[in-house]
Amino acid sequence: MRAWAWAFPLLERRARAVSVRPGSRQPLQLLAFASIFARSGDSTNRDLLWALAAALPLPGPTMSAVAGRDKSGDRPARPGRPTPRRSARGAVPPGLGVHTHPRSALGCGKGIGGTRMQPGRHGRLRPCLMLLAALLLAAPTLRAQAPAAGYPNRPVTITVCFPPGASTDAIARRLGEKLGAALGRPVVVENRGGAGGNIAASAIAKSAPDGHSLLFCATSGLVIAAAARRPLDFDPERDLVPVSPVGALTVLLLTRPSLGVGAVPELLAQARARPGTLNFASIGVGSSFHLAIEQINATAGVSMTHVPFRGGGQAVPELLAGRLDAMFASWSLAQAHVLGGTLRPLAVAAPTRFAALPEVPTMAEAGLGKVWLEEGLGVFAPAGTPPAIVARLNAEIGRIIAEPAMRDWLVGQGVPPAPETPEEFRARLQSGVAVLRDVIGRLDLKLE
Secondary structure, eight states: OOOGTTTHHHHHHHHOOOOTTTTTTTHHHHHHHHHHHTTTOOOOHHHHHHHHHHHHHOOOSSSSSSTHHHHHHHBBBTTTTOOOOOOSSSSSOTTEEEESSOOGGGGGGGGGGGGEEGGGGGGGGGHHHHHHHHOOOHHHHHHHHHHHOOOSOOOEEEEEEOOOTTTHHEEEEEEHHHHHHHHHOOOEEEEEEGGGGHHHHHHHHHHHHHEEEEEEEEHHHHHHHHTTTOSSSSSSHEEEEEEEEEEEOEEEEEGGGGGGOOOOHHHHHHHHHHHHTTTTSSTTTTTTHHHHHHHHHHHHHHHHEEEEOHHHHHHHHHHHHHHHHHHHEHHHHHHHHHHHSSSEEEEEEESSTTOTTTTTBBBBTTTTTTTTOOEEEEEEEEETHHHHHHHHHHHHHHHHSSEEEEEEEHHHHOEEEBBOOHHHHHHHHHHHHHHHHHHHHHTTOOOO
């Protein structure tokens, strides 16, 4: 409450100065100001609010001093009744006289500096009611500050956007364990895979914005959904707040050895020779892997069949069994199979070669430089989550991923840590949306 004390005198003055003449718009102006105040939970908006308050026109005097008559228009003004005086701002504080008065019900019977208001025909009650309405409008913001101070007050749930067994699941559980220790409350990790991560994202977007429901997902899914303007039941840019990135995923283009290809040009040659017969798996319609497949088809002039799965952990067994021909997968998911020789990496989706597989070329080196594929992991919260909670979560996650043991483990998972502030994280995602929107429009890609 103390943080908002500066606003109450302002609201009180505006409420007391409200004109009570029939048809006056002043009550609506006060309510508009109070509504803006109630929706502004950041103290950095204080100057803007003061400017808005100063711009609100105050009502005119309740007595016409120029005509020498009171507001009824029938009687001359009583001798000795003071005319409104000018303030230091060069304007008359309308509605305020100079009569002092000993009584002040709830402080609404006096003006600034102990002067008595001239309330007009409806008396003093209406300004007081307007003040009460203004404070009631501000109440949601005041209530929102309390949870931030005591956060968290119950277990926190992290919803992972892919099924168990995926790299995101392992990383989310390790992060959740350390985050729970930092917050002093248990952190529960649950999986809700499907639709390229949008099922989990939709659930979190509709959750209470109190910091107790978080989303851990691949950032590309949200970027693609926003860039392609996919018809979802939530808006990735409007309904979710970026909290903190974790790192960029190292993604490999894999094939089964029995396909008989050892490089990307050989894979594309087979795809041209047998149009529509090669099956290429992804982690869901609209996912970054799906988008990469469609880009390969468009730029290389081939036709590989897209086969969506709920997650990479479900697709790998199908590739090992020979029912799929190729797929993209994270290093943590493919590591055992690549090192064991049961899956063959053809390229790494990264600007530079992967240290653990220095012989594997990048996508650009393999001839797929025009294919956009950026995959990262990050934490998000529902829109409206108090900035103080977002800031604390960002600080804790940044500290956790910077710990030497955690950093080394993440690098081993193919996810080098990349801490950012919430503002930097948001700006990077918005930049990705702009770039990808251009790619989708230029190639006329259909993510269906």
